[in-house]
Amino acid sequence: MRKAAIFLTSVILLASLGISSAAAPSSQVEAAALDVVIAGGRVMDPESGLDAIRNVGVLGDKIVVISEQPLKGKHTIDARGLVVAPGFIDLHEHGQEPRNYEFQARDGVTTSLELEIGTAGVAAWYAKRQDHSQINYGVSVGHIPVRMAVMHDPGGFTPVGDAAHRAASPAELQQIDADIERGLRSGALAVGMGINYTAGASHGEIVDVFKVAAAHGASVHVHLRYNGPKEPHTGLAAIEEVIAAAASTGAPLHVVHITSMGMKDTPRLIEMVEGARKRGLDVTTEAYPYPAGSTAIESAVFDPGWQESQDVTYKDLQWAKTGERLTAETFEKYRKEGGIVIIFSIPESAVRAALANPIIMVASDGMPITGSKVHPRGQGTFSRVLGHYVREEKTLDLMTALRKMTLLPAQRLEKRAPMFQDKGRIRVGADADITVFDPNTIVDKATFEEPLQYSAGISYVFVNGVAVVREGNLISGIFPGRAARAPISQ
Numbered sequence: 001m002r003k004a005a006i007f008l009t010s011v012i013l014l015a016s017l018g019i020s021s022a023a024a025p026s027s028q029v030e031a032a033a034l035d036v037v038i039a040g041g042r043v044m045d046p047e048s049g050l051d052a053i054r055n056v057g058v059l060g061d062k063i064v065v066i067s068e069q070p071l072k073g074k075h076t077i078d079a080r081g082l083v084v085a086p087g088f089i090d091l092h093e094h095g096q097e098p099r100n101y102e103f104q105a106r107d108g109v110t111t112s113l114e115l116e117i118g119t120a121g122v123a124a125w126y127a128k129r130q131d132h133s134q135i136n137y138g139v140s141v142g143h144i145p146v147r148m149a150v151m152h153d154p155g156g157f158t159p160v161g162d163a164a165h166r167a168a169s170p171a172e173l174q175q176i177d178a179d180i181e182r183g184l185r186s187g188a189l190a191v192g193m194g195i196n197y198t199a200g201a202s203h204g205e206i207v208d209v210f211k212v213a214a215a216h217g218a219s220v221h222v223h224l225r226y227n228g229p230k231e232p233h234t235g236l237a238a239i240e241e242v243i244a245a246a247a248s249t250g251a252p253l254h255v256v257h258i259t260s261m262g263m264k265d266t267p268r269l270i271e272m273v274e275g276a277r278k279r280g281l282d283v284t285t286e287a288y289p290y291p292a293g294s295t296a297i298e299s300a301v302f303d304p305g306w307q308e309s310q311d312v313t314y315k316d317l318q319w320a321k322t323g324e325r326l327t328a329e330t331f332e333k334y335r336k337e338g339g340i341v342i343i344f345s346i347p348e349s350a351v352r353a354a355l356a357n358p359i360i361m362v363a364s365d366g367m368p369i370t371g372s373k374v375h376p377r378g379q380g381t382f383s384r385v386l387g388h389y390v391r392e393e394k395t396l397d398l399m400t401a402l403r404k405m406t407l408l409p410a411q412r413l414e415k416r417a418p419m420f421q422d423k424g425r426i427r428v429g430a431d432a433d434i435t436v437f438d439p440n441t442i443v444d445k446a447t448f449e450e451p452l453q454y455s456a457g458i459s460y461v462f463v464n465g466v467a468v469v470r471e472g473n474l475i476s477g478i479f480p481g482r483a484a485r486a487p488i489s490q
Contacts, residue, residue, distance in 0.1 A: 020154045030282045034059055034073030035465060039077025041436060045086070045426040046403035056084055058432045061464040066428060078230055079436055082459055087433030089409035091115050091221070091286060092256055092363035094157075095378055099369045100479070103379040105461050105468045106454040107444075110433035111136040111423060111484055113351050115221040116365070117257050118142025118192030122183040126483050132480030134299070134468045138417075139456045140221060141183025142192035143176070143209055147201070150175045156338075157368075158197045158299040165300065166200045177212050187485040189417050190254070192221035194367040197240070199300045207245045210358070214251035218486075219282075221254045227261040228310040235261040239272050243283060252282040254412060256364050259350045260293040260343075263311070264352035270357055270447040277359070284412055286363040287354035289384045290449045291346045292322070292448070294367055294375035297331075308347060318342040320373045323449060325407035340367060342375050342448065354387065355404075356395050356423050361412070362405040369452070376451040380444030387443035398439060417486040432465035 036058040043054040044065065050066075057065035057073060065071065093100065094112050104112050118140035119125040129137050144163070148155060150172050153163035168176060180191060191213040195201060213220045224238035229236070239255060239262075244370035246253035255261070255273065269285075276283040295301055297317075306311050317326040320340040324330070334341070354360045361383055366378020382405055390393040396404075408428025410424030422431045435458065442457030454474075461469035464479035 001266060012322070016136050034064070035075065036432075036462070037071045037073040037076045038079050038084055038434065038436065038460075039071065039076055040086035041082045043084045044399060044402055045428055046399060046407040046427045047161060048097045048427065049256060050426070051399060054084075056426065056434070058434075058462070058465050061432050063426065063428055063430050063434075064434050066426070077436070077460060079459075081396070081438065082436050083439050084426065085435050085437070086406040086426050086430070087111065087435045087461065087463065088405045089113070089363050089424055090366070090381070091254070091409050091412065093366045093378065095366050095368040096129070096137060096139070097368060098132070098134070100366060100378060101137075102474055103369075103452070103454065103465075104366070104456060105134055105472055106463060107380060107382045108437060109382060109437040110461060111465050113138040113253075113484060114192075115140040115190050116142075116194060116223055116227070117144055118183075118190075120145040120179065120183070122186040122188045126187070128424065129481070130483065131479055133479055135463050135481045136484045137481055138189045138484030139289050140190040141180050141186075141188035143180065143267075144192065144194045144197055145178045146176055146183070146403050147198055147454065150179065150217050155298070156303055158194070158296045160298050161269065162200070164198060164200060167202055168205060173208065176205070177208055180209060181216070182211050184212070184218055185489045186487070187488040188218070189484065189486050190218050193220055195225040195241075196223050197229070197300050199225075199303065199369045201429060203241065206241065207249065210245040210251040212250040212278070214249040216446035217252075219252035219254050219284075219416070220246070220413060221256055223256050224261045226309065227263060229263070230309050230311065233309045235263065235265055235269055235445075236272070239269050243276050243281065246283060247276075248283055253284070255283070255285040256363070257287060257293065257353050258285045259287045260361065261345045263345055263350060264347050266347075267353050270353065271361070274359070279413065284359070284361065284408070285414060286361040287351070288363060288365050288377045288381050289351055289389055290375070290377050291348055291351060291354060292318075292342050292375070293346065294340055294342045294365070294377075296338065297335050297341045302335065310343075312343060312345045316344045318344070318448065320375070321371055323373060340374065352393070352395050355389050358396075358400050358403070359408075360404065361408045362401070365411070372452060373412075376444070376446035376448060379446035379453065380455050383457065384444035386437070386439065387457065391439065399462075417484065419484065432462050434460070434462040436460040
């Protein structure tokens with residue numbers, strides 16, 4: 001209600017002054033008492049295609065004017081030489097905690113979403129973050145945590161007991177579907193699913209979850225059942241399973257981190273997505289800009305046979321805590337201990353193929369920060385795309401990159417969660433989630449050796465009209481982030 005009231009008030013005020021919100025004389029806009037003016041920047045809006053020098057006026061939590069003429073407000077930012085873009089939307093970030101939000105804000109992210117693993121308790125998840133978040137936040141109801149709760153699995157982040165390995169009973173299947181539906185009625189943005197972590201889940205169980213999602217217009221964000229080149233357990237076979245489930249149920253499908261599922265066969269998986277879309281299916285996918293994945297070593301991903309099925313071996317695994325590459329002995333030791341490993345399995349050619357494709361979104365798959373070592377993707381994904389792959393490698397152009405990290409993620413969610421119609425855009429009436437960066441200097445600093453480093457070249461980040469990054473520095477003690485949530489129906 002507050003957002004709508006501020007925007008309506010600003011529109012009435014501008015109209016009473018005889019002002020067009022697209023271009024207004026400075027003296028009149030000054031009277032409108034803008035809170036923030038972002039002056040003289042290169043405004044890039046992936047929805048309209050606008051790419052021009054403009055002045056952007058913010059009132060409250062909304063963009064209320066975009067003008068070629070000068071504007072005046074309470075605070076003016078000189079954005080000459082900088083790009084003014086929609087705030088980045090990360091569909092896939094597991095680290096939904098204050099420390100992760102700090103790194104994401106410094107990487108230009110204004111909305112961080114946990115849509116793969118998700119949660120079993122949607123209402124409690126949102127309540128925990130209310131009034132305590134620097135950036136916007138949102139979650140799916142997750143098949144993994146729901147299955148863990150129903151089957152009393154002792155695992156933490158991923159299952160290690162019955163939820164990983166056993167087929168669910170008819171009563172358990174019924175409870176899983178009921179709990180997922182409850183989560184959707186509680187405003188979950190989507191349904192999360194990690195079939196690779198729940199090897200005991202039958203094809204029928206997966207299809208039934210898709211049916212529940214379809215009934216609520218919710219996309220299913222899926223970590224595929226298999227990855228790697230060895231038949232019959234290939235990424236291609238795995239993507240066939242979920243495209244079939246989407247086709248038969250009508251549920252929208254989103255395939256997470258397609259490069260780590262397809263590896264050298266990534267182009268073929270991309271062709272499957274493109275072919276499904278051409279034939280009318282609502283299928284999307286995402287990728288991160290790194291040649292390595294990361295997950296829990298104790299998970300079902302590393303059950304016997306993992307080396308053959310994934311075409312990797314011990315030396316391709318890095319223990320996140322120490323940075324050491326593993327051996328047969330250390331693998332067994334750390335698997336009993338439990339923790340995060342980094343898996344060097346993705347060819348650079350697969351990364352480039354995904355980033356060059358205009359329909360594939362950018363998402364980090366960032367991990368919770370529990371120590372000094374973690375995969376760098378949660379800290380540097382968006383700056384790495386813009387700095388390395390746009391500016392240096394020229395794998396894709398700047399507007400395409402911005403579209404992949406702003407508009408496309410918003411469009412993925414806006415049918416179920418209409419609030420996303422006002423995100424991922426720089427236009428009058430859109431939420432004032434704005435990232436201002438220098439295209440000549442933006443760069444990721446996080447590395448596999450030293451992952452906890454802020455990105456550089458991002459000058460300002462606004463979340464709901466409030467600066468959380470100013471002149472390249474994180475502003476502490478302010479929490480303008482809000483719940484990104486679907487309508488509650490229970």
